[in-house]
Amino acid sequence: MSRKLVECVPNYSEGRRERVMDAIVAPFRDRPGVHLLDHRADPDHNRLVVSLVGEPEPIQESLLESARTAVDAIDLRVHTGAHPRIGAVDVIPFVPVRGITMDECVSLARGFAERYARATGVPVYLYEHAALRPERRKLENVRRGQFEALVREIANPERTPDFGAPVIHPSAGATAIGARPFLIAFNINLQSSDINAARDIARAIRASGGGLSHVKAMGIELAERGMVQVSINVTEYRVNPLHEVLERARAEASRRGILVAETEIYGLVPAEALVATAEHALQLAGFNASQVLDLRLLDLMEKA
Amino acid sequence: MSRKLVECVPNYSEGRRERVMDAIVAPFRDRPGVHLLDHRADPDHNRLVVSLVGEPEPIQESLLESARTAVDAIDLRVHTGAHPRIGAVDVIPFVPVRGITMDECVSLARGFAERYARATGVPVYLYEHAALRPERRKLENVRRGQFEALVREIANPERTPDFGAPVIHPSAGATAIGARPFLIAFNINLQSSDINAARDIARAIRASGGGLSHVKAMGIELAERGMVQVSINVTEYRVNPLHEVLERARAEASRRGILVAETEIYGLVPAEALVATAEHALQLAGFNASQVLDLRLLDLMEKA
Numbered sequence: 021m022s023r024k025l026v027e028c029v030p031n032y033s034e035g036r037r038e039r040v041m042d043a044i045v046a047p048f049r050d051r052p053g054v055h056l057l058d059h060r061a062d063p064d065h066n067r068l069v070v071s072l073v074g075e076p077e078p079i080q081e082s083l084l085e086s087a088r089t090a091v092d093a094i095d096l097r098v099h100t101g102a103h104p105r106i107g108a109v110d111v112i113p114f115v116p117v118r119g120i121t122m123d124e125c126v127s128l129a130r131g132f133a134e135r136y137a138r139a140t141g142v143p144v145y146l147y148e149h150a151a152l153r154p155e156r157r158k159l160e161n162v163r164r165g166q167f168e169a170l171v172r173e174i175a176n177p178e179r180t181p182d183f184g185a186p187v188i189h190p191s192a193g194a195t196a197i198g199a200r201p202f203l204i205a206f207n208i209n210l211q212s213s214d215i216n217a218a219r220d221i222a223r224a225i226r227a228s229g230g231g232l233s234h235v236k237a238m239g240i241e242l243a244e245r246g247m248v249q250v251s252i253n254v255t256e257y258r259v260n261p262l263h264e265v266l267e268r269a270r271a272e273a274s275r276r277g278i279l280v281a282e283t284e285i286y287g288l289v290p291a292e293a294l295v296a297t298a299e300h301a302l303q304l305a306g307f308n309a310s311q312v313l314d315l316r317l318l319d320l321m322e323k324a
Numbered sequence: 325m326s327r328k329l330v331e332c333v334p335n336y337s338e339g340r341r342e343r344v345m346d347a348i349v350a351p352f353r354d355r356p357g358v359h360l361l362d363h364r365a366d367p368d369h370n371r372l373v374v375s376l377v378g379e380p381e382p383i384q385e386s387l388l389e390s391a392r393t394a395v396d397a398i399d400l401r402v403h404t405g406a407h408p409r410i411g412a413v414d415v416i417p418f419v420p421v422r423g424i425t426m427d428e429c430v431s432l433a434r435g436f437a438e439r440y441a442r443a444t445g446v447p448v449y450l451y452e453h454a455a456l457r458p459e460r461r462k463l464e465n466v467r468r469g470q471f472e473a474l475v476r477e478i479a480n481p482e483r484t485p486d487f488g489a490p491v492i493h494p495s496a497g498a499t500a501i502g503a504r505p506f507l508i509a510f511n512i513n514l515q516s517s518d519i520n521a522a523r524d525i526a527r528a529i530r531a532s533g534g535g536l537s538h539v540k541a542m543g544i545e546l547a548e549r550g551m552v553q554v555s556i557n558v559t560e561y562r563v564n565p566l567h568e569v570l571e572r573a574r575a576e577a578s579r580r581g582i583l584v585a586e587t588e589i590y591g592l593v594p595a596e597a598l599v600a601t602a603e604h605a606l607q608l609a610g611f612n613a614s615q616v617l618d619l620r621l622l623d624l625m626e627k628a
Contacts, residue, residue: 025621055624057617073621117617202617209609262606282609291595291618294602301605302566305513305586313361313421313506314595317329317377318618320359321625 023322026125027057027115027202028079032068032090033105035061040093041068047085053078057288066101067110071288073117080132083112084139091140091192096167104160106167107142107193111159114150114199117290119322125199126150133183133197140192143174143184147198152182159196167193204254204293205286206262208269211279215241218248221272225250225265232260232268247281257293263300291315327626330429331361331419331506332383336372336394337409339365344397345372351389357382361592370405371414375592377421384436387416388443395444395496400471408464410471411446411497415463418454418503421594423626429503430454437487437501444496447478447488451502456486463500471497508558508597509590510566512573515583519545522552525576529554529569536564536572551585561597567604595619 034040041061045068048056054074061068070086072079087109094108114125114132129150137144151157155178165173171188173179180186181194188194210218218239223229226237234256240249250269254260270280292309299307309315338344345365349372352360358378365372374390376383391413398412418429418436433454441448455461469477475492477483484490485498492498514522522543527533530541538560544553554573558564574584596613603611613619 027617055621057620073617073624118621262602266606280607283607284609285611285615288615288617288620291599291616294599294616295595297605298566298598298601301601302570303584303587305588307589311589311592312595312598313331313377313592314619314622316361316592317359317422318622318625320377321622 023118024076024120024124025073025118025322026076026079026120026128027117028072028074028083028112029115030070030072030083030086030112031105031110032070032094033066033096033099033101033108033110034068034090034094035063035066035101037093040089043089043093044068044086045070047082047089048072051078051082054082062103064101065103066099067103067105076120076128080128080135083132084136087136087140087142087195091142091189095191096193097191099167104163104166105193106163106170107189107195108191109140109142109195111147111196111198112136113148113197115202116199117202118318122149122199122201129197129199136195136197137181137184140189141184142189142192143181143186143194145194145196146182147196148200150197150199156182159198162196170194201256201258202290202293204257204262204289206252206254206265207284207286208250208252208266209242209245209281209283210248210250210273211281212248212273213241213246214278215239215248217273217276217278218250221269221276221278222250222252224272225252225268232265234260235265257290257296261296261300262293263297327422328380328424328428329377329422329626330380330383330424330432331421332376332378332387332416333419334374334376334387334390334416335409335414336374336398337370337400337403337405337412337414338372338394338398339367339370339405341397344393347393347397348372348390349374351386351393352376355382355386358386366407368405369407370403371407371409380424380432384432384439387436388440391440391444391446391499395446395493399495400497401495403471408467408470409497410467410474411493411499412495413444413446413499415451415500415502416440417452417501419506420503421506422622426453426503426505433501433503440499440501441485441488444493445488446493446496447485447490447498449498449500450486451500452504454501454503460486463502466500474498505560505562506594506597508561508566508593510556510558510569511588511590512554512556512570513546513549513585513587514552514554514577515585516552516577517545517550518582519543519552521577521580521582522554524580525573525582526554526556528576529556529572536569538564539569561594561600565600565604566597567601
């Protein structure tokens with residue numbers, strides 16, 4: 021049987037104190053079954069984003085250890101930063117990577133949420149695919165009003181946490197734990213400095229504007245390059261493949277007389293997403309991912 | 325340090341006797357460091373093609389064991405088949421896969437050739453990147469006239485083997501051992517039944533016709549589908565990426581009023597080749613293979 025691998029992207033409300041961040045990340049290093057793929061802090065956001073991949077059990081152990089450090093070291097009552105947050109450990113999403121389904125990640129997230137609330141005393145909201153209440157599928161609903169509002173509202177029936185007592189942790193707030201598909205950050209740079217055009221194109225291609233169902237997008241300026249960008253999150257690349265997103269954006273740009281200069285993928289992308297684009301570009305018929313040598317190797321190594 | 329992985333695709337002159345083929349393949353099964361990816365026999369060709377990937381040392385050990393069986397069981401004097409061949413073990417190419425360069429595969433092929441000739445008594449010709457004589461880079465030159473001609477010509481100075489005595493092995497002939505890049509079998513099916521058009525397109529895109537430098541192609545009929553196909557080997561996909569091959573073939577088809585129906589990849593393809601096509605199709609800038617989650621995992625596992 022092949023190994024189960026999940027990605028986990030815990031976000032911590034600390035992006036400034038190096039010593040605290042080092043201590044938060046330490047439990048993910050040199051731990052069998054856990055690979056630290058990336059960690060990056062943003063001082064303006066005052067936030068640390070860690071990207072891990074590994075097996076469910078050691079991932080959970082390392083998360084609990086890391087969370088205890090964060091809960092001890094971060095005080096939301098004095099925390100300021102540009103990014104919305106409800107807790108010292110703000111969100112913990114589990115993402116299926118290999119040998120594990122979304123349903124299994126939902127079970128994993130819920131089981132972990134129970135352990136987490138018990139171990140840290142921090143109340144937990146389940147979100148996205150792991151949500152127990154439909155309105156909590158959207159993280160923005162869970163985080164509404166941020167820590168400052170939740171201090172008061174957590175006692176209200178509609179804001180009762182899914183695990184833990186309906187009382188905020190005084191310094192560490194609350195945590196959102198969920199399961200979601202792999203998110204691809206895909207940016208399309210336009211040969212234009214017209215920010216309104218970028219915003220219009222973003223609106224036209226995103227779900228909330230009537231565009232592609234699993235696309236979030238906004239127009240932003242790349243001031244130092246004299247360009248504008250449609251900054252995109254593809255939340256379900258199996259439904260909205262990257263080439264479809266690009267084609268849609270290119271058509272919207274084109275009818276405004278704007279060319280696509282280039283695109284970027286920020287961070288990681290599953291091989292499957294690029295293979296799907298190559299299949300489309302090459303008009304491949306009857307192709308199977310087991311024909312990709314490196315993916316076969318990965319399977320063989322996991323089974324070894 | 326990451327593990328060195330090579331692909332090896334030994335071809336044996338036996339495609340009919342199941343028991344012999346089983347014995348030839350057996351040394352590649354359940355052997356640490358060796359993965360049997362594929363093996364397929366063609367009774368018309370009377371040939372068995374095995375695809376292995378693994379670490380250089382165990383790959384070589386298993387190859388020697390397998391070759392001894394083939395040399396004992398196959399008699400070229402009574403062998404018939406549609407595919408050209410010089411030996412019971414006809415060719416053994418080594419292909420760099422991960423953590424190993426072409427130069428290292430050349431050394432590997434030459435070192436193995438020496439061991440092989442000594443262990444089996446079969447003379448060896450080095451070919452492609454491992455060739456010691458320029459004309460032997462081309463396998464067709466090494467195989468010229470096949471076993472039947474080589475029996476007489478092996479004593480001629482221009483056909484002296486690179487390892488072993490200049491005497492053919494009476495029953496097992498000779499073996500070509502080489503190093504080459506990964507070969508992609510890429511077929512383009514046309515919405516046409518015009519075999520001459522398929523042949524013309526094949527000629528236009530292949531190196532020997534003045535087309536792409538690392539493309540071999542021929543036009544063939546897919547009788548049962550009422551279609552014709554441009555059947556292609558891309559011998560160096562880094563130089564002639566798949567999307568370039570398709571674009572070139574599409575342009576040639578188009579100016580003959582023919583559309584591309586679909587394409588196929590036969591057998592394995594390195595992730596890198598599809599990632600390059602996706603990069604092209606998506607206009608990706610600044611993309612790095614380490615951003616592909618599954619390739620990162622493969623690196624991490626190899627280092628673990």
